Amino acid sequence: MTQLKTRKASRAKTAAVDPIFAAITEHKALAKESGHLCDKLVAAEEEAAKTFRRRPWPLIEWRTYSAIGGHEIDRAREEFLMQPGADPEQIEKEYQDAKRREAAAEYEGIAWDQLIGIAPLREQFERAQSAEDRAAARLARTKPTTTAGVSALITYIWNDVKDDLDSMNWSTPALKTAAVSLAQMNKEAA
Secondary structure, eight states: OHHHHHHHHHHHHHHHHOHHHHHHHHHHHHHHHHHHHHHHHHHHHHHHHHHSOOOOOOOEEETTEEEEOTHHHHHHHHHHHHSTTOOHHHHHHHHHHHHHHHHHHHHHHHHHHHHHTOHHHHHHHHHHHHHHHHHHHHHHHOOOOSHHHHHHHHHHHHHHHHHOGGGHHHHHHHHHHHHHHHHHHHHHHO
């Protein structure tokens, strides 16, 4: 019984001195909230689609791309400009048109949300998603200060990556941070 109390006290002390545990806890809670709101939003959209048309698609077509938006349009522009024989003026005209069509598609989605009555839910979801993204960025920059913290971060990254391959936007720098921290700890221990 005394050994169990000692192990629990040791774990509590480690959690108190290593900031990575708080960062993981914060991200996990915000991801759960964002996921819950996403589920509610999808359910509301599906229910509305039974009576109304489906929510307009926010992505557009442009040349070889059948569904792009946001920064993908900017990357496509750069890609098209780098092609042999590219006409920069034509590509710029197409790019401006693509951005206009994207804005129109986004507006249609906003109007649909308002018509259906789910605009507040979408705003709530988008705020939660932004909070989760900020927590992920903090998590990626948080340096573990113990080997237990490094282990916890690597485990958390692995669990996230295996469940969602799109998570690499924050997981890769977080993994690098963990590796650098572990290397530093090993130098200090030597």
